[in-house]
Amino acid sequence: MKKIIMTILAGILLTFSNVSAGTDDENSLSKKTSGEVKDCFEKVNRGIFAFNQGLDNAIFEPLAKGYRKLPVPIRHGTGNVLDNLSTLMTVPNNLLQGEMKKAGQNTLRFAVNTTLGILGIFDPASGLGFDASDKEDYGQTFGTWGIGEGCYLVLPILGPSTARDAIGTIGGTIAGGDPWYNVTVKNDTHYFTDFDYYGSSATNGINFRAKNIESFENLEQNSMDFYASVRSLYLQDRRQKIKNSKKVTDTMDDGDWEEIESN
């Protein structure tokens, strides 16, 4: 059943992603695409965005503020455990992106931090020279393979995404590409339960929200169209991550700035 749902979802999203990619030039300033952004379902997206904001105000922000009151060592340890778990998703994506050295380094990091670091609470791997590398997911892998981002989407609870990232993240997980999901939800290992997966995902969200309380408030207060600002931030951030370059100048399109000169 899951496979059927995923196939249908992938079909719909890729159809729209192809349609919008094909009409890029004609509609570059149309309402559908608003410049470089392919916001094919803007009305629906704005509705879900408003719903997510309501949910955030009622649940996530208060939880994040409460979480911030915990002692720093506890928050730090929790963040380390979550980062360690995310390595399970990063390693297969390192391999799929041809980053063998990073895959090996991240595997060693995971082994050291899970054992010596007591389930990832501590990070002895960094001290041993295995520095943390960037997180990778299937959306990013698809991007490095040259698959376009497709339409911008706002997912209920999960927030901003694109057709490619949604298929990559949700599809990749359900199809068995996330080892943490496999040992908690997909397979009955007797060691973990569904709660471990969903609990860690929720804590991850709260941890992220807690780190960004002021930034979100600031952005909301200083935006005339908060939805558009979040959309731009998300898309730029994803494009930067897919380029896997630390140098900003390698990833920037200077064509934008030449426009001013012609004014």
Place this chain on the structure above:
Amino acid sequence: MSVKKFLIKFSLILVLFSSFIGKSFSLEPEKFVQSVVNKASLILTKDNFTKEQKIEKLKSIAKESVDIQGIGYYSLGGHRKNLSADQKKKYLDVFEKYFLKSFASRLAEYTDPKIYVGSQKKLNEKYTMVSSVLVATQEKPEVKIDWRIVTKNPDKPLIIDVIIEGVSLAKVQKEEFNSVIQNNDGNINALLASLEEFINK
């Protein structure tokens, strides 16, 4: 000495002098960014300043070190070609007020940002990119901040964009403005109204 000879000598001295002046006062973008960061940091760490005082001081730093008009034009994207002279004048006026208010209130939230300016890379005759790092705290990890500097006039470099971990703030603003205009059937006056509303709130 004939008048002709005197004029030639005088012109030569003038040319040499002006090139010396040009060289001695041209400011390296990297040093320019460091000086702006230092000035802002000095204000943000002053305990005897109220938040409002800090905002006013930050505004005056922005006025002398940011290409506000350039950012304003960039933020409008292709829409600026449809502006009448009156609309352009009004837009630039409103944009400056909007920018200063938004910029200063965003920055005033920081108490003691420690930014280390590193290298610079000349992109072309008009722009240089300066790299810096916002030092990690117990709460937040290290953040990479790059500054796009307009170097058309080497004596007076100006900041035109700040790129945080690869995210261009000018681009965010451009896409936000575009969204406001597009969602009001391409009416630029809707953007002007939104900007005025922001200034007055």
